[in-house]
Amino acid sequence: MALKIGIPRALYYHKFYPLWHTFFTELGAEVALSPVTDRNILKRGSDATLDEFCLPIKVFFGHINTILKKADFLFIPRLISTEKEAYYCPQFFGLPDMVRVAFPDSPPILEPTFNVKGKGATIEGVFIELGKSILKGKSESLSAYKKALDAQAGFYSMIAEGTIPPDVFKKLYNNPLTSVKKEKDYGRTGSQTTIALLGHPYNIYDPLVSMNIIKKLMDRNIRLITTEMVCDDIIDAEMKRLRKPVYWASGREIVGAANHFLDSKGVDGIIFIGAFHCGPDSLLKALIEREAQSGDKTALLSLSFDEHSGEAGMITRLEAFLDMLEIKKRRGLTAS
Amino acid sequence: MKVVIPHMGQLDIACRGALRGLGIEVVSPPRSSNVSLKLGARHSPELACLPFKVNLGNFIDALNDGTKMIMTAGGCGPCRFGYYSILQERILQDMGYRFEMVRADEPDRLANLAKTLKDASGAISKFTAYKTVYFIYKRADFLDRIIKWGHFLRPRTSEGNKLSKLCDDAIAMVDKASSLKELRQVKKKVKLLFKDIRIDNAKKPVRLGLVGEFFMVVEPFANMDIERKLGSMGVEVTRGVWLSDWINDRFRFNPFKRNQIKLVNRIARPYLKYPAGGESANTIARTIMFAKKGYDGVIHIRPFSCMPELVAQKILTKVEKDYNIPILTLSVDEHSSEVGFDTRLEAFVDMLVRKRDKRLA
Numbered sequence: 180m181a182l183k184i185g186i187p188r189a190l191y192y193h194k195f196y197p198l199w200h201t202f203f204t205e206l207g208a209e210v211a212l213s214p215v216t217d218r219n220i221l222k223r224g225s226d227a228t229l230d231e232f233c234l235p236i237k238v239f240f241g242h243i244n245t246i247l248k249k250a251d252f253l254f255i256p257r258l259i260s261t262e263k264e265a266y267y268c269p270q271f272f273g274l275p276d277m278v279r280v281a282f283p284d285s286p287p288i289l290e291p292t293f294n295v296k297g298k299g300a301t302i303e304g305v306f307i308e309l310g311k312s313i314l315k316g317k318s319e320s321l322s323a324y325k326k327a328l329d330a331q332a333g334f335y336s337m338i339a340e341g342t343i344p345p346d347v348f349k350k351l352y353n354n355p356l357t358s359v360k361k362e363k364d365y366g367r368t369g370s371q372t373t374i375a376l377l378g379h380p381y382n383i384y385d386p387l388v389s390m391n392i393i394k395k396l397m398d399r400n401i402r403l404i405t406t407e408m409v410c411d412d413i414i415d416a417e418m419k420r421l422r423k424p425v426y427w428a429s430g431r432e433i434v435g436a437a438n439h440f441l442d443s444k445g446v447d448g449i450i451f452i453g454a455f456h457c458g459p460d461s462l463l464k465a466l467i468e469r470e471a472q473s474g475d476k477t478a479l480l481s482l483s484f485d486e487h488s489g490e491a492g493m494i495t496r497l498e499a500f501l502d503m504l505e506i507k508k509r510r511g512l513t514a515s
Numbered sequence: 516m517k518v519v520i521p522h523m524g525q526l527d528i529a530c531r532g533a534l535r536g537l538g539i540e541v542v543s544p545p546r547s548s549n550v551s552l553k554l555g556a557r558h559s560p561e562l563a564c565l566p567f568k569v570n571l572g573n574f575i576d577a578l579n580d581g582t583k584m585i586m587t588a589g590g591c592g593p594c595r596f597g598y599y600s601i602l603q604e605r606i607l608q609d610m611g612y613r614f615e616m617v618r619a620d621e622p623d624r625l626a627n628l629a630k631t632l633k634d635a636s637g638a639i640s641k642f643t644a645y646k647t648v649y650f651i652y653k654r655a656d657f658l659d660r661i662i663k664w665g666h667f668l669r670p671r672t673s674e675g676n677k678l679s680k681l682c683d684d685a686i687a688m689v690d691k692a693s694s695l696k697e698l699r700q701v702k703k704k705v706k707l708l709f710k711d712i713r714i715d716n717a718k719k720p721v722r723l724g725l726v727g728e729f730f731m732v733v734e735p736f737a738n739m740d741i742e743r744k745l746g747s748m749g750v751e752v753t754r755g756v757w758l759s760d761w762i763n764d765r766f767r768f769n770p771f772k773r774n775q776i777k778l779v780n781r782i783a784r785p786y787l788k789y790p791a792g793g794e795s796a797n798t799i800a801r802t803i804m805f806a807k808k809g810y811d812g813v814i815h816i817r818p819f820s821c822m823p824e825l826v827a828q829k830i831l832t833k834v835e836k837d838y839n840i841p842i843l844t845l846s847v848d849e850h851s852s853e854v855g856f857d858t859r860l861e862a863f864v865d866m867l868v869r870k871r872d873k874r875l876a
């Protein structure tokens with residue numbers, strides 16, 4: 180029987196799933212993915228963590244809880260750094276260890292350490308080791324890794340073309356993550372409002388955490404640009420403009436994209452979604468908001484969610500923001 | 516040139532005498548008061564961690580007082596601290612202050628420190644920088660020793676006020692010493708003064724380890740003077756975090772002292788395979804070390820929503836069971852009430868005393 184690898188549908192699943200999924204299935208393993216986040220999952224996550232943890236970490240623990248009995252191994256990569264310029268948030272460093280404490284009866288954890296800043300192994304080497312831990316040889320693992328890279332590249336290029344990640348996942352893995360509109364509705368029609376939706380991928384794309392904001396915006400026929408769609412060149416250029424580049428992986432992309440859109444008129448508005456109790460967000464949000472207030476900038480709505488946030492409050496603020504954009508746009512049209 | 520350094524334990528005093536020779540005058544804003552904390556907090560993001568807000572309060576105080584230069588440390592992650600100064604600078608500018616900020620990014624590299632000192636004072640050679648940092652280390656080392664003596668004496672003496680005054684005086688004497696020679700003389704004098712405190716050998720204090728986020732452990736304003744409070748309750752406190760260790764681990768001025776970072780990472784490893792930033796590994800390892808040495812309990816203090824310490828706290832729940840050592844975690848922000856804080860301390864200490872007495876009976 181094929182080995183079952185449990186992958187929680189949380190945190191960097193939202194960005195690296197094609198890589199992980201392909202690697203394991205190419206090696207003949209089966210992937211047991213946790214279900215879409217719901218209240219119950221969040222509740223289980225809260226019970227397994229501590230009050231002050233950020234929402235995404237709580238959600239993550241809830242997902243782990245749902246797959247404890249369904250997998251032979253849990254896959255919880257230790258993400259330290261995957262590029263020279265940036266770290267992940269320190270909470271990622273201790274994830275497997277915290278899971279062991281929270282769930283003493285968990286199946287063994289596959290916890291490859293990715294740290295390109297350190298002296299350790301290359302990413303390729305880490306995958307070979309990972310293959311070894313499920314008894315696969317070097318050449319097998321290497322070829323699975325190559326295929327996985329291709330899958331990840333394919334994912335990126337679909338995003339670059341304008342498909343949001345949940346839709347890509349839906350297409351590739353038949354994932355019912357969010358029920359969004361059909362493909363053909365994406366093309367921008369002349370006066371269509373465009374919004375940059377920025378934040379950590381696990382906040383934006385998780386329907387519970389984000390209170391389904393993607394669907395809400397798409398239902399209103401709004402074209403979306405999310406953080407991952409912004410190309411690296413733009414991010415790098417924006418980082419050079421700062422007094423000091425942001426050194427968190429998602430943080431770089433979020434601040435880079437925000438500053439870019441605040442100045443460029445490419446979008447009508449920016450929505451930033453942060454998690455309450457998120458360390459990096461607490462500082463970066465303030466930087467973005469201050470930047471937004473300095474001069475003639477694109478309109479910004481910044482929202483922070485925690486487990487107690489009500490949907491009604493969010494909808495009110497969202498609608499007010501969209502109305503404001505609408506008015507601005509109309510004024511802009513008559514003025515020109 | 517007048518320069519402000521944010522309060523962090525005795526950091527300002529360790530630096531002041533050493534930088535005097537370079538023409539840098541380190542000013543100390545009033546030890547963070549509730550007023551400046553409120554001011555700092557009001558201008559900070561609501562969910563920034565406490566050290567950010569306390570630092571900002573210090574800067575506001577100093578700038579109001581006419582200081583024009585801020586000297587602070589940076590870093591490149593993984594935690595928030597490294598990005599503090601960027602946002603603080605922005606906030607202070609938005610408030611309308613005019614000042615210059617020199618920042619030691621990655622302060623654990625001598626070249627960076629030398630550059631920072633150069634930025635603040637003009638020309639300075641690498642050798643002078645090294646000598647300066649060495650002098651800072653020697654000062655910090657003795658300041659830490661004064662604190663250690665206080666930890667030992669306070670639960671054993673009934674002359675609490677005299678001891679407090681002596682500690683403050685001793686620190687003030689170190690503050691005045693401008694050379695290694697003067698520091699040596701001060702050391703001699705201070706040692707004699709401490710002999711003067713009478714101790715009651717019949718007293719058998721319970722022993723408590725104090726671990727947690729660096730700033731919270733070493734900064735008496737932020738930790739509501741927890742060390743003196745515990746001492747007065749008859750507790751012998753041992754800190755798991757020292758400024759002098761921080762310096763020595765990076766610059767190895769005292770090669771005979773073990774590298775504490777390597778040590779704690781190794782001890783924490785069975786629980787935390789990779790340090791999760793900040794003092795996470797230190798917190799876990801010191802707790803284990805205290806337990807092995809038969810301490811009665813451990814206090815874990817951290818800022819509200821501090822990421823590395825949350826990781827550590829989750830893991831401490833297992834250490835607590837495995838080593839059978841009581842742990843009290845205190846999470847502090849600007850809204851924390853000192854009364855509630857004291858009540859929790861007292862209840863914890865009472866519990867430990869009862870437990871110890873039962874064991875000895």
Ligand code: SF4
Nearest residue numbers: 233235268454457458
């Ligand atoms: S970056 Fe923020 S949201 Fe993400 S895990 Fe860290 S604290 Fe949580």
Ligand code: SF4
Nearest residue numbers: 564594596793821822
């Ligand atoms: S270690 Fe804690 S207090 Fe220090 S920057 Fe990180 S979150 Fe803030």
